[in-house]
Amino acid sequence: RSSAGLRAAWGTGLLLAVLTAFVPLAWVLAAVLATVAAVTVLRGWRSLRLLVVLAVPPAVLLPWTVELIRSPRLLLLEAGLPGPGLSDPHLSPVAVLLAHPGGPGTTSVYVTVGLLAGGLAALLRPDRRRAVGAAWAVVGVGLVAGLVQTRLAFPAPGTSTSMVAWPGLPTAMVAGGLVAACVLAAQQAGGRLGRRSFGWRQPLVVLVVLAAVAAPVATGAWWVARGAGGPLTVRTPGVVPANVVLSAEGPLQTRTLMLSGSTRGALDYQLVRGAGPRLGDGDVVVAGPGMTLLDAAVAGLASGRGRGTVGQLASAGVGYVAVLSPVDPALASVLDATPGLDQVASPAGGRLWALADPGSRASIRTAASYTPVPAGVSGVRTTVPGGPSGRLLVLAESRAHGWQATLDGVPLAPTTVGGWAQAFRLPATGGTLDVRFVDPGRRWSLVAQLALLLVVVTLALPAARRPGAQTEDPDLPPARPVPVAARSLV
Numbered sequence: 001r002s003s004a005g006l007r008a009a010w011g012t013g014l015l016l017a018v019l020t021a022f023v024p025l026a027w028v029l030a031a032v033l034a035t036v037a038a039v040t041v042l043r044g045w046r047s048l049r050l051l052v053v054l055a056v057p058p059a060v061l062l063p064w065t066v067e068l069i070r071s072p073r074l075l076l077l078e079a080g081l082p083g084p085g086l087s088d089p090h091l092s093p094v095a096v097l098l099a100h101p102g103g104p105g106t107t108s109v110y111v112t113v114g115l116l117a118g119g120l121a122a123l124l125r126p127d128r129r130r131a132v133g134a135a136w137a138v139v140g141v142g143l144v145a146g147l148v149q150t151r152l153a154f155p156a157p158g159t160s161t162s163m164v165a166w167p168g169l170p171t172a173m174v175a176g177g178l179v180a181a182c183v184l185a186a187q188q189a190g191g192r193l194g195r196r197s198f199g200w201r202q203p204l205v206v207l208v209v210l211a212a213v214a215a216p217v218a219t220g221a222w223w224v225a226r227g228a229g230g231p232l233t234v235r236t237p238g239v240v241p242a243n244v245v246l247s248a249e250g251p252l253q254t255r256t257l258m259l260s261g262s263t264r265g266a267l268d269y270q271l272v273r274g275a276g277p278r279l280g281d282g283d284v285v286v287a288g289p290g291m292t293l294l295d296a297a298v299a300g301l302a303s304g305r306g307r308g309t310v311g312q313l314a315s316a317g318v319g320y321v322a323v324l325s326p327v328d329p330a331l332a333s334v335l336d337a338t339p340g341l342d343q344v345a346s347p348a349g350g351r352l353w354a355l356a357d358p359g360s361r362a363s364i365r366t367a368a369s370y371t372p373v374p375a376g377v378s379g380v381r382t383t384v385p386g387g388p389s390g391r392l393l394v395l396a397e398s399r400a401h402g403w404q405a406t407l408d409g410v411p412l413a414p415t416t417v418g419g420w421a422q423a424f425r426l427p428a429t430g431g432t433l434d435v436r437f438v439d440p441g442r443r444w445s446l447v448a449q450l451a452l453l454l455v456v457v458t459l460a461l462p463a464a465r466r467p468g469a470q471t472e473d474p475d476l477p478p479a480r481p482v483p484v485a486a487r488s489l490v
Contacts, residue, residue, distance in 0.1 A: 009049035010460035013056025017456075020057040022079045023169045024068055025145065027057050032141050041134070059452045063445045073154050076165040087166040089153070096146035099175035101168050107222045112175070114211025119178035122185030135181040142173030182212050243345070244320050244352070248274050251374035253361035254319030255396070259298070262328035269298050271316065293420055301338065302331060310340035310355060315418060317396030319358035325349030361396050362435065364426065365417075373433070380405075380435035384426070391426040392417065395435070405435040 019026040031054055038047040058065045068074050088095075088102030092109075095102060098116060100109045119139065122132045146167040153162045186209075247254050253273070261267040271294065293312060300309035301321075313321070321341060323331060332351050335341055341353040360372035362380050366388060373393070374382045380395075384407075393405060394417050405412040405424040408431035412424035424435075 005046070005049055006052065007460055007462060009052040010056065010456055013053040014060070014456055014460055016053060017057040017060045021061060021064070024075045024077070025149070025169055027054070028075060029141055029145055029169070029173065030054065032145075033138065036137055036141075056456055060449060060456060062449045062452070063442055066445075076149055076152065076154075078166070078168065082163065082165070087164050088150070089164050091150045091164075091167070093143075093147055096143055096150070096167060096171060097174065099171045099178070101146075101166060101171040102150075103166055107219050111218045111222065112178075112215045114213075115175065115178045115182070115215040118182040118185075118209070118212030122181040125185045128184050128187070131184045132181045135177045135184060137177075138180070139174050139177035142170040142177060146170030146174065244322075245274060247319055247358075252319065252358065252372055253317065253375045253377070254358050255317045255361075256320045256322055257298070257313060257318050258322045258324060259302075259331070260324040261331075263302050263330045263334065264328075267298065267302050267331075269294070271318070293418070302334060304334050304337070310338065311357075314355055314357055314359035315394075315396065315421065317359040317361050319355055319360075320344075321353045321355070323351045327351050359396060363394050365392050365394050366390060375435075379437065380433060382433055384430050384433045386428055386430040387426075389428045391428075393424045393426050393433070393435070395422045397422050400437070402437045402439045403435070404438050405433070407431045407433055 016026065016030055034050040034054055038050055042050065086103055091100075091102040095109050098109055098112045100106060100112065119136070122128070123136070125132060149165050149167045149170060151164070153164050155162055244256060248256065256272050258270045258272060259267060260269075294316060297309040297312040297316075301313070321335065323335070327350060335351070335353055336343060338353075340356045342356055344352050344354045346352040361375040362373040364371040364373055364384065364387070367390075373380060373384065392415070393412070395403065397403070398420055399414075399416050399422045403414065403422045405414070407427065407429075412426065415423045415425060417423040
């Protein structure tokens with residue numbers, strides 16, 4: 001029986017790891033609920049299973065766990081790129097209690113009032129009070145987490161705009177706890193009411209049940225009738241023209257600065273490679289000195305002070321500037337008048353400008369010269385000629401310890417250019433240049449992650465069932481034998 005309970009704990013931990021991979025806050029809320037359960041319900045050796053459940057997600061998500069420790073604010077976010085328009089900064093506590101997360105595409109706040117009424121009515125069942133109380137503990141934890149999450153403002157990764165996180169998981173916990181309370185209270189309720197004379201209880205129960213059932217029905221009807229007007233919109237599939245894609249995938253590996261918005265309001269930008277942003281790019285946005293440079297360059301470009309900012313964009317490897325539809329006429333006029341930008345064939349519904357002196361992913365620079373170096377998607381491997389001393393190999397990448405460069409097998413000394421760009425000191429001699437990003441710690445952490453995942457899956461597998469063996473719930477007390485009166489068959 002104890003081994004079956006441990007197998008269930010390993011399996012539960014694996015499921016929690018899957019949920020934590022998408023919503024990191026799930027592990028924190030699970031730890032709070034486990035603490036409550038260990039104090040109130042599961043005491044003694046049974047509470048040790050909760051430690052197994054909580055230890056599995058940080059282990060099997062090992063490389064990412066380190067990132068969460070370094071940036072605790074990621075615990076409030078979910079998978080994907082967050083944004084100020086995806087959450088409600090003024091969400092009321094009543095909305096959280098009614099399982100309303102706010103943001104685009106959500107229903108009216110009061111659609112789930114019946115569900116809350118059913119959860120409150122469930123507290124009136126004295127024989128189900130312990131189970132209903134456990135469901136309300138989940139509601140309470142979700143309510144507190146939702147209130148905290150919607151009151152903490154912070155800049156989203158990759159942007160300087162302050163925002164609050166979307167409380168999707170806490171409100172889902174509130175809704176799940178209320179549904180569980182209603183279901184637990186509804187068990188055998190019909191028989192109990194049938195044994196009582198007709199009075200005020202029967203009509204009240206019918207009203208509560210209809211109000212609770214009306215919540216999902218009303219939500220589905222609202223979606224069918226109105227749908228969601230955002231945040232998803234229909235756009236032309238080809239965001240970046242074919243000639244820009246060829247340049248971006250060529251030896252220079254140039255990038256495209258994509259702008260959206262207007263000069264009178266919020267102006268958003270993305271720095272993309274190839275054909276444009278792809279699904280999953282939002283999860284690799286990293287803030288740093290390079291983002292600060294781009295913030296200043298985009299602000300200067302939109303305000304008409306583009307003479308110096310075009311050179312800053314080139315140092316970041318930008319070759320084109322694209323404005324997505326709908327195009328702000330004021331922004332287009334400012335870019336048309338910016339020295340160093342030439343308008344070229346534009347995508348459908350948008351506008352496109354090319355830098356007169358486009359940047360590249362890698363270049364050799366001296367005090368008086370700039371020479372692009374052919375580069376690949378993940379590194380540089382080419383032959384460079386000799387030149388004057390004091391040359392620098394500059395990458396349009398943020399500085400990091402993982403960048404390594406060799407010339408004919410001899411390591412080059414790393415340095416920093418502009419306060420953010422990774423660079424290496426080149427000697428006067430030429431040779432075969434090899435630049436790559438190496439992170440041995442991540443490689444070994446992935447190996448350890450795979451090994452731990454195999455161990456957890458093995459421990460969670462069900463044991464072989466012996467013929468004739470009966471399965472028992474390890475958390476229930478042993479069944480008591482029921483005495484049967486002997487009968488004579490003759």
